[in-house]
Amino acid sequence: MPSRDNAVTRERLLEMMTAYKSTYLLRAAIELKVFDALANGPCDPDDVAAILRTDPRATRVLLRALAATGLLEVSGEQFTLAPGAAELLVTTSPGYGGGVVKVAASDHEWDAMRDLAEVVRRGGTLLGTGAEAPGFDYWVDFAEHLTFATKPGAEWVAELLGPWAGGREGLTVLDVGCGHGLFGFTLLGRHPGARGWCLDWPNVLEVAARHADRLGVADRVAHLPGDAFEAPLGGPYDVVLLGNVLFQFSQRRATELLRRLAGVLKPGGRVVIVSFTTGDRPPAEDHHAHLLGLLMLGWTAGGEMHSPTAYRKMLATAGLGATEAHERPGFPLRVITGERP
Ligand SMILES: C[S@@+](CC[C@H](N)C(=O)[O-])C[C@H]1O[C@@H](n2cnc3c(N)ncnc32)[C@H](O)[C@@H]1O
Missing domain, CATH: 3.40.50.150 (Vaccinia Virus protein VP39)
Structure with missing residues (x-):
């Protein structure tokens, strides 16, 4: 019998089903350089939109989602970086890790996982040549x-x-x-x-x-x-x-x-x-x-x-x-x- 902690629950399933939204939220925030925009202190969505040249309403939706996932903090309409974000997500930091999305959250990986069921049916890659061949970008x-x-x-x-x-x-x-x-x-x-x-x-x-x-x-x-x-x-x-x-x-x-x-x-x-x-x-x-x-x-x-x-x-x-x-x-x-x- 699985222990209560290991049990399959609706919450765990929902977390797995929606994990891709967090992935794409992170990708978008890194691409737009949202964390750079907040590196010098609190900003409201209009300030961030002006820095990033993005749409103000859409920026507000994005910033709130980032606060919901814990990458930003918010007080009233003022958004700030969550602890750790300055080191890992601001591009000028020596410990910047945002580039890793190009690997761990890349389209290459997404495309490979999309057809997993078919890969399992067939017993291996659907690609003619794969990761062990030259030219695998x-x-x-x-x-x-x-x-x-x-x-x-x-x-x-x-x-x-x-x-x-x-x-x-x-x-x-x-x-x-x-x-x-x-x-x-x-x-x-x-x-x-x-x-x-x-x-x-x-x-x-x-x-x-x-x-x-x-x-x-x-x-x-x-x-x-x-x-x-x-x-x-x-x-x-x-x-x-x-x-x-x-x-x-x-x-x-x-x-x-x-x-x-x-x-x-x-x-x-x-x-x-x-x-x-x-x-x-x-x-x-x-x-x-x-x-x-x-x-x-x-x-x-x-x-x-x-x-x-x-x-x-x-x-x-x-x-x-x-x-x-x-x-x-x-x-x-x-x-x-x-x-x-
Ligand atoms: C996961 S990366 C490893 C890179 C590094 N060694 C590391 O541990 O982080 C695998 C590397 O193997 C190379 N590779 C794959 N098949 C190869 C082959 N048949 N001959 C030479 N290199 C190959 C890939 O181009 C890639 O750079």
């Missing part, structure tokens, strides 16, 4: 805007590898499906003598190059454009990073890729898988990962979320021993490593 936006887990995840991986990586002379790092490249660049930032190679599709690598410039590591980074299953890999490397890549593939394909990558590791080198995972714990504890799994169903031929146990098995099958799995309470990513004997 979503990955350019993903590389540009990052997610909330990217920077803390990259710092964590660099910390985990810290003492070991520091002991490897002239550390070499291959980041496969690098996207933005931050996992590799953060490691390079901690080890001044290290060099990095970024593998991804050419249009994504253009974005990674801008991040490398911004982070001051561009002179130590080279590009390997192309398909991870076929592109020449160079090497050998001390570290091969695989951030959120393997869940785009079936376990069989992921193991095939791991075998290929194991072949370019130096003796004692490590493959480092950073990933959302599911399967080893109750689904509610991996809520985001399970929802991401639906996207992989809609976007790929055989992709799905794998468990840390499955990753350790895949690494072992690829000939990589001494596997270890790491997690941090409350953090959605897990890190699984395997070492070449």
